[in-house]
Amino acid sequence: MLARCAAETGAWLVHYSTDYVFDGSGETARDEEAATGPLSVYGQTKLEGEALIRASGCRHLILRTSWVYAARGGNFAKTMLRLAAERERLTVIDDQIGAPTGADLLADLTAQMVRTAVAQPDLDLSGTYHAVAGGQTSWHGYASFVVEQARRLGRDLKVQTIDPVPTTAFPAPAKRPLNSRLDTTKLQATFGLYLPPWQQGVERMLTEILG
Numbered sequence: 001m002l003a004r005c006a007a008e009t010g011a012w013l014v015h016y017s018t019d020y021v022f023d024g025s026g027e028t029a030r031d032e033e034a035a036t037g038p039l040s041v042y043g044q045t046k047l048e049g050e051a052l053i054r055a056s057g058c059r060h061l062i063l064r065t066s067w068v069y070a071a072r073g074g075n076f077a078k079t080m081l082r083l084a085a086e087r088e089r090l091t092v093i094d095d096q097i098g099a100p101t102g103a104d105l106l107a108d109l110t111a112q113m114v115r116t117a118v119a120q121p122d123l124d125l126s127g128t129y130h131a132v133a134g135g136q137t138s139w140h141g142y143a144s145f146v147v148e149q150a151r152r153l154g155r156d157l158k159v160q161t162i163d164p165v166p167t168t169a170f171p172a173p174a175k176r177p178l179n180s181r182l183d184t185t186k187l188q189a190t191f192g193l194y195l196p197p198w199q200q201g202v203e204r205m206l207t208e209i210l211g
């Protein structure tokens with residue numbers, strides 16, 4: 001419906017999509033042209049949303065992102081902080097690889113992209129872009145970084161050990177992709193934007209909530 005309205009009025013539509021549109025095979029970063037293959041209903045419906053937007057003919061920016069966090073609301077980092085305060089031992093998956101991405105970074109990117117797209121209609125910047133922070137890690141690497149930084153910021157945590165475990169040790173009703181690496185070359189080259197390493201944004205969020 002939003003896409004139809006945007007097509008009728010000539011408005012731009014910004015849509016946030018996900019790494020979960022892919023099947024997570026392999027070990028290299030996927031670009032926007034890579035074949036999709038969602039493993040879950042969530043990924044499938046996100047992919048269908050993308051397709052409907054493209055088919056509507058509206059001008060759009062589809063931003064595929066991953067592992068989103070913010071200072072407000074719930075997220076994986078906050079779950080880890082809570083569990084690390086309660087328990088001596090955590091077990092965290094180390095074979096799913098991706099990039100934690102801050103909602104603030106996404107907001108900045110979106111603002112810049114919309115400004116450029118609207119100012120230069122002849123360039124036809126409508127399309128799909130991978131939008132994640134730089135670098136990569138596992139959920140285990142992410143959790144370890146959060147605990148280390150929280151301690152640096154003076155938080156007293158009970159946790160002594162963070163055990164790395166494979167996905168198979170963490171049964172979940174919805175399957176998650178193992179490889180969530182997204183190649184952001186297109187976004188950076190098209191809009192001249194820099195994507196900082198994921199640690200920078202996570203550090204900033206922790207300083208905001210703990211500092």
Ligand SMILES: NC(=O)C1=CN([C@@H]2O[C@H](COP(=O)(O)OP(=O)(O)OC[C@H]3O[C@@H](n4cnc5c(N)ncnc54)[C@H](OP(=O)(O)O)[C@@H]3O)[C@@H](O)[C@H]2O)C=CC1
Pocket residue numbers: 016017018019046064065066067068069073
């Ligand atoms: N979290 C992640 O790691 C990732 C998320 N995304 C995408 O980002 C988007 C946001 O995800 P996330 O922040 O995790 O989701 P949340 O569930 O945390 O937030 C969804 C927000 O949408 C609002 N909302 C839901 N339904 C409606 C509706 N019918 N009308 C108006 N508002 C509505 C909710 O309002 P209320 O609080 O009032 O219910 C809530 O504020 C989704 O499209 C998701 O697919 C993509 C990649 C990664």
Ligand SMILES: Cc1cn([C@H]2C[C@H](O)[C@@H](COP(=O)(O)OP(=O)(O)O[C@H]3O[C@@H](C)C(=O)[C@@H](O)[C@H]3O)O2)c(=O)[nH]c1=O
Pocket residue numbers: 017018019020065066067068075076079083090091092093096139170176
């Ligand atoms: C709580 C916990 C989770 N985990 C694992 C399970 C899971 O694979 C991973 C992250 O858990 P979450 O439930 O936060 O993950 P999840 O909700 O699947 O996160 C995803 O959300 C959707 C919206 C997206 O689009 C994705 O990009 C991604 O961010 O951490 C552990 O290994 N140990 C733990 O103690």
